[in-house]
Amino acid sequence: MTGPTPRARAAVLGQVRAALASAPPRAVQVPRDYHHEPLTGAGDVERFAETVSEYRARVHRIDADAIAPTVLSLVGPQATVVVPADLPNEWIAGLTTVPDEPALGVEQLDRADAVLTGCALGIAATGTIVLDAGRGQGRRALTLVPDHHICVVRVDQIVDTVPQAFAELTPTRPLTFISGPSATSDIELQRVEGVHGPRTLDVLIVATLPTGRSRMFLAKH
Amino acid sequence: MTTFLGTPGVGNLRGDEPFPAAARTALADSQLRRNIGHATHTIRAKRLNAIRECDDWEQLRAAGSALKQDVMARLPELLEQLEDNVTQRGGVVHWARDGDEANRIVADLIRATGSDEVVKVKSMATQEIGLNEYLEAQGIAAFETDLAELIVQLGHDKPSHILVPAIHRNRAEIREIFTREMPDAGELTDDPRVLAMAARAHLRRKFLTAKVAVSGANFGIAETGTLAVVESEGNGRMCLTLPQTLITVMGIEKVVPTFADLEVFMQLLPRSSTAERMNPYTSMWTGVHPGDGPQEFHLVLLDNGRTRVLADEVGRAALHCIRCSACLNVCPVYERTGGHAYGSVYPGPIGAILSPQLTGTTGHDDPNATLPFASSLCGACFEACPVRIDIPTILVHLRAQQVDQERGTLRGVLFSGQDLAMKAAGWAMSGAGRFSLAEKALAAGRLIAGRDHRISALPWPASKWTASRDIPEPPAETFRQWWNRTHERDRR
Numbered sequence: 133m134t135g136p137t138p139r140a141r142a143a144v145l146g147q148v149r150a151a152l153a154s155a156p157p158r159a160v161q162v163p164r165d166y167h168h169e170p171l172t173g174a175g176d177v178e179r180f181a182e183t184v185s186e187y188r189a190r191v192h193r194i195d196a197d198a199i200a201p202t203v204l205s206l207v208g209p210q211a212t213v214v215v216p217a218d219l220p221n222e223w224i225a226g227l228t229t230v231p232d233e234p235a236l237g238v239e240q241l242d243r244a245d246a247v248l249t250g251c252a253l254g255i256a257a258t259g260t261i262v263l264d265a266g267r268g269q270g271r272r273a274l275t276l277v278p279d280h281h282i283c284v285v286r287v288d289q290i291v292d293t294v295p296q297a298f299a300e301l302t303p304t305r306p307l308t309f310i311s312g313p314s315a316t317s318d319i320e321l322q323r324v325e326g327v328h329g330p331r332t333l334d335v336l337i338v339a340t341l342p343t344g345r346s347r348m349f350l351a352k353h
Numbered sequence: 354m355t356t357f358l359g360t361p362g363v364g365n366l367r368g369d370e371p372f373p374a375a376a377r378t379a380l381a382d383s384q385l386r387r388n389i390g391h392a393t394h395t396i397r398a399k400r401l402n403a404i405r406e407c408d409d410w411e412q413l414r415a416a417g418s419a420l421k422q423d424v425m426a427r428l429p430e431l432l433e434q435l436e437d438n439v440t441q442r443g444g445v446v447h448w449a450r451d452g453d454e455a456n457r458i459v460a461d462l463i464r465a466t467g468s469d470e471v472v473k474v475k476s477m478a479t480q481e482i483g484l485n486e487y488l489e490a491q492g493i494a495a496f497e498t499d500l501a502e503l504i505v506q507l508g509h510d511k512p513s514h515i516l517v518p519a520i521h522r523n524r525a526e527i528r529e530i531f532t533r534e535m536p537d538a539g540e541l542t543d544d545p546r547v548l549a550m551a552a553r554a555h556l557r558r559k560f561l562t563a564k565v566a567v568s569g570a571n572f573g574i575a576e577t578g579t580l581a582v583v584e585s586e587g588n589g590r591m592c593l594t595l596p597q598t599l600i601t602v603m604g605i606e607k608v609v610p611t612f613a614d615l616e617v618f619m620q621l622l623p624r625s626s627t628a629e630r631m632n633p634y635t636s637m638w639t640g641v642h643p644g645d646g647p648q649e650f651h652l653v654l655l656d657n658g659r660t661r662v663l664a665d666e667v668g669r670a671a672l673h674c675i676r677c678s679a680c681l682n683v684c685p686v687y688e689r690t691g692g693h694a695y696g697s698v699y700p701g702p703i704g705a706i707l708s709p710q711l712t713g714t715t716g717h718d719d720p721n722a723t724l725p726f727a728s729s730l731c732g733a734c735f736e737a738c739p740v741r742i743d744i745p746t747i748l749v750h751l752r753a754q755q756v757d758q759e760r761g762t763l764r765g766v767l768f769s770g771q772d773l774a775m776k777a778a779g780w781a782m783s784g785a786g787r788f789s790l791a792e793k794a795l796a797a798g799r800l801i802a803g804r805d806h807r808i809s810a811l812p813w814p815a816s817k818w819t820a821s822r823d824i825p826e827p828p829a830e831t832f833r834q835w836w837n838r839t840h841e842r843d844r845r
Contacts, residue, residue: 140447140450148432157669158426161419166409258630258631271644271645277595303576304579306636311629311632313633318504318517319527321395321396321520321627327500328556329586
């Protein structure tokens, strides 16, 4: 097998330096006058619900104690639901769950009816949910292979803008940005939902927990 | 079957005939023109809606442009920083001077895993270097998993658009390809949903059993070593998550300084490419994440002509491209010829400035030397570009280089019709008598105009013009004749 190629490395970097030396670029200041104000107060839950549903994801506005019954009504009593091992117990009361511990094989994930997770945050402007493999989210394969993803977003996890989301995320965690169910525009540039990722996405927007933990704490753990 | 002839070393960056000849073939295909016209018009209207929603769109474009200029200015240090961080997080970084070298590195890495097949995420870099063809010759099967790439691969076709490589195919043609190439798919209709489901069924097993995946990257973050892939279908997530080994081929210009810089690009890219607020899926990973995703990660950093582009002070802005394809969708030339006429995997306005710079051009007969002339310079591409690449200025710059190269050569002296025409026009227009005579001569053009009042064929050298354009019939009366006739009384 080829190891890293020191000669090619030196050659490419040498060429880059030579190219820049032959016509030195001017130093640039990046203008940051686009909207990148931090979030003040609560995120725009109405807008989040609207933008998520415009991707044809199904949105449910519920109270914290309604998570398990809502999931049950979505998947039916016979369904097996894959869950990360650290999902709060009260979310899965009365459900037939398969925890990902020890790690499930892809075939098991493929046979499951649905997967239930939390998330790191939601973005109101774009209807995006971000997973970062943190608490209640599990590894990336969990939310990918089952055909139905049910994702719990607490209202205090919602930010308004894309820059606010990047300010809260930790880049060295595995990150997945999800905006609606799997879709394609590859046939005549018309959007069709449902290709390789989960074809059904249910987003449960949950009123804030009474404990009042801050968003920063939950996103960064 | 059409395949790229390619160019040794650099891959699929050059066609086998000049643009005017290739365009003529494309223009004669009325189905192709209908398909591309329909798709580009659909996306144009959607894109305008998507960007109208952002009242800071121009500020975002300015930031994106400045960020890319900064990247180019600091490219050596950013690449070293990226390499450092990927390595520290358990990845292995490889460098490739050209397409051949990158292909060899990827094939060796695949062989080392013991696998003879790979699943692939849509990637312009691997299209550019002709990786699939190379792997096939090495006995390694590469399965494209993006729907449009799959349509191209199963149709033994070549891509014609950066974002939607099968944009030249309509639903009925796609149904035909699937019916022919997927015997298990059963009865298919030409409903896009049915066709997408057929692709899902066709690739499902492959995803769940694949050991090795090959991807490109939209962004590589120097500060952290994080790689990002932006996609829609979930085929990207499948490839980036399920296999044991992941090999990512990334052009060196794709590096960005910091994670926070993605707050700009992740607004610009989705709205400019598929005209959505956000694409369905974006994956970001940093080296190897224990217990989550591939446990072996290789990053191949590709030059393949990029440093040649970087050396041109004006032309280097072509490296700012984030591959959204908005410039293709708004281009009046692309809309009519489609992507194949450009010969390279990078078609449209961005291709017209990128391909000739990546390969360099060998002279007048080099197909890539004709690309900077494949434009009316209307400027729609510049206006649509999310990182404000001034494509018209670079087109003119490359045209000037081309003309300068030929100045003083035999061809320049004998065949520069443009020079001759300009000199003749200068002489005729510099004297009132001569001008009036020329006007009278022009009126004779009415005799050769067709019933549609257009002149579509003239003898040489004017045939060079009429071969690709019609000339409107000259008016029956010139302005000066009209003036004399209607103002006769005033003169007395």
